[in-house]
Amino acid sequence: MALLQALRQASPLQAAGRLAPALLAGSLQQLRGFAAAPNQMALIKELRERTGSPIGDVKKCLESCDWDLEAATAELRKRGLAAASKKASRHAAEGLVGLAQGDGAAAVVEINSETDFVARNDQFRSLVSSAAAAALGVTALRPGSGAELEEAALGAAAMADGSTLADAVVGVAGSVRENVRLRRGFRLSAAPGGLVGCYLHQSVGPGLGRIAGLVALESSMPLEGDAAAAAQELAHKLAMQVVGAGPKYLDRSVVPSEALQAEAAVLREQALKSGKPEKIVDKIVAGRLDKFYGEVCLLEQAFIMDSDHKVQDVLKQSGKQLGTDLSISGFVRVQVGEGLEAETKDFAAEVAELAGQ
Numbered sequence: 001m002a003l004l005q006a007l008r009q010a011s012p013l014q015a016a017g018r019l020a021p022a023l024l025a026g027s028l029q030q031l032r033g034f035a036a037a038p039n040q041m042a043l044i045k046e047l048r049e050r051t052g053s054p055i056g057d058v059k060k061c062l063e064s065c066d067w068d069l070e071a072a073t074a075e076l077r078k079r080g081l082a083a084a085s086k087k088a089s090r091h092a093a094e095g096l097v098g099l100a101q102g103d104g105a106a107a108v109v110e111i112n113s114e115t116d117f118v119a120r121n122d123q124f125r126s127l128v129s130s131a132a133a134a135a136l137g138v139t140a141l142r143p144g145s146g147a148e149l150e151e152a153a154l155g156a157a158a159m160a161d162g163s164t165l166a167d168a169v170v171g172v173a174g175s176v177r178e179n180v181r182l183r184r185g186f187r188l189s190a191a192p193g194g195l196v197g198c199y200l201h202q203s204v205g206p207g208l209g210r211i212a213g214l215v216a217l218e219s220s221m222p223l224e225g226d227a228a229a230a231a232q233e234l235a236h237k238l239a240m241q242v243v244g245a246g247p248k249y250l251d252r253s254v255v256p257s258e259a260l261q262a263e264a265a266v267l268r269e270q271a272l273k274s275g276k277p278e279k280i281v282d283k284i285v286a287g288r289l290d291k292f293y294g295e296v297c298l299l300e301q302a303f304i305m306d307s308d309h310k311v312q313d314v315l316k317q318s319g320k321q322l323g324t325d326l327s328i329s330g331f332v333r334v335q336v337g338e339g340l341e342a343e344t345k346d347f348a349a350e351v352a353e354l355a356g357q
Contacts, residue, residue, distance in 0.1 A: 044062060047062060095181075095183075096209065101198060105136060111127065111128050114179050127168055132207060148185070188216050193218070196214055196215065197234070197239040201244075211334070213242035241303065247333075249296055250299060251300065
């Protein structure tokens with residue numbers, strides 16, 4: 001108002017002189033606003049790429065941090081940790097297994113989510129792939145497990161961006177707003193001259209699927225050229241065998257005595273209840289135990305590519321053709337959600353839970 005009054009009392013020349021600075025100041029302020037908008041969009045884009053958080057959360061966090069990118073990144077991480085902590089108790093039995101191969105070794109990691117919807121998320125799939133690659137560099141095994149990686153060592157595995165695998169899992173959990181859990185990891189390697197065969201079932205992309213099988217195939221002599229290719233193909237088929245037939249043990253010598261005694265007790269009771277004379281029950285049990293071994297021991301299973309031969313027979317025949325002795329030193333089978341019971345909810349409870357979020 002004061003400016004308008006002064007302009008009315010001034011001559012046209014004086015008015016122009018007084019009005020110019022005000023117009024210039026307003027124009028500069030408007031220009032700063034136009035310049036700030038693209039810069040803010042760039043910050044929003046970069047923070048979203050860094051964290052994978054929803055764009056609405058990214059914008060609000062940047063605004064609350066006065067558009068300081070580093071401060072906003074730290075704040076989003078805090079929020080992600082808090083959100084992941086709240087969700088950690090929620091049931092997570094969906095997800096994927098990731099498979100990575102290296103020189104004479106392979107690693108499998110299982111990461112769970114609450115829903116199959118998140119398991120189809122690109123960010124989740126990228127996490128699983130990166131986790132498998134990171135697991136290849138972990139060598140600490142859980143005592144007595146054979147191939148399962150030690151939990152703390154797996155969580156501390158280095159990711160490509162310098163963070164740990166455990167931190168990466170928390171970050172994705174905060175972004176997708178579900179409980180995301182690093183359940184387990186395995187690493188299988190072969191001795192020099194040997195190789196590892198891999199197979200993924202229900203694959204959803206390179207190195208990603210629902211069931212993974214690994215087999216360590218050893219050779220008494222180094223294999224090269226066509227012989228090495230043939231051995232690798234055999235190892236791949238044996239990995240398919242592990243996925244399809246689901247063996248629990250390599251051979252009968254490693255079946256725990258407790259498992260064997262429990263099976264024998266069941267078979268004995270079945271034979272006696274069927275009215276078989278007790279004097280022949282032991283022979284019946286022994287015969288049925290052979291069938292049990294043929295189901296749970298990899299080497300004694302019928303080969304899926306040729307059911308007339310056992311796996312151990314195929315190894316002998318293939319070794320003879322390649323001029324070497326072939327043997328299996330270990331195997332791994334990992335299935336998403338295996339051993340995790342599916343969670344059941346009634347509709348009212350589910351609605352009440354959603355209303356309380």
